[in-house]
Amino acid sequence: MAEELGRIEKPSAERFQGERKLYLVPLLYTGKDAPQEYLERFELYWQQVEEQIYNQESKIGKARRVYHELIAVGGEEGLKILEELNPPGYKITRQRAEAGAEFEATEEAELANECMDWERFLLFGFLSRSAAGKVSELYRESARKRYEHIAQRIDETLGANEVAILFIREEHQVQFPQDIEVFMVAPPALDAIHRWLRERPQHEEPQESAESDQQEEPDKQEKPQEGN
Numbered sequence: 001m002a003e004e005l006g007r008i009e010k011p012s013a014e015r016f017q018g019e020r021k022l023y024l025v026p027l028l029y030t031g032k033d034a035p036q037e038y039l040e041r042f043e044l045y046w047q048q049v050e051e052q053i054y055n056q057e058s059k060i061g062k063a064r065r066v067y068h069e070l071i072a073v074g075g076e077e078g079l080k081i082l083e084e085l086n087p088p089g090y091k092i093t094r095q096r097a098e099a100g101a102e103f104e105a106t107e108e109a110e111l112a113n114e115c116m117d118w119e120r121f122l123l124f125g126f127l128s129r130s131a132a133g134k135v136s137e138l139y140r141e142s143a144r145k146r147y148e149h150i151a152q153r154i155d156e157t158l159g160a161n162e163v164a165i166l167f168i169r170e171e172h173q174v175q176f177p178q179d180i181e182v183f184m185v186a187p188p189a190l191d192a193i194h195r196w197l198r199e200r201p202q203h204e205e206p207q208e209s210a211e212s213d214q215q216e217e218p219d220k221q222e223k224p225q226e227g228n
Helices: 036-059 075-085 087-098 109-124 129-157 188-199 210-220
Strands: 020-026 065-068 163-168 180-184
Touching (some): 036 087, 065 075, 065 087, 075 087, 087 163, 109 129, 129 163
Parallel strands (some): 020 163, 020 180
16 A cells, blocks of 8 residues: 655654665646646645655665656656656656666557557547447556556566656556555645646636646657667
């Protein structure tokens, strides 16, 4: 079960000795026309994420690997993609990479592309229930394989007693290996953003949707890229 970093009080490093550990960061994006109110909360969120990760690293251990959904190539090539896709996440990752952490390929490009294609179809809507049902099933199967791949990548690359960071949207369905202790990064600004999204006027279109931005960015990046 994931623990929320914002609610952990002085965790003992000895408690986690020998375990693999993962700081899970919910992904938030912002669109070009996002309201100023959202932008302020968005900037505060990433500031608090950075602070919480730093504080927990000082207690539990420094991140030696970083994973980010939609990135299918690691190292410097992957970091260049990340810089365009998620600048705040790039800043956090770059700092750790300069300290010796590895930026890992997280996705399998074809699986990620297929999943997003089916998701786009679902967003368009259908006249036929039969067609909607078939596409929904294809999307669920594609998403299942995609999340299984992400879990496998983490399992294969995260070593014993190592600490890692994973950036992934909140509604993910990744089932992590049982021997990985997952810590949910949940700064106060995350609740503030959820509350703002619920309470905003219904006529406003959410320009900051992680889902919509994740669908747009792969085209901008020429789709997730394969590692060597």
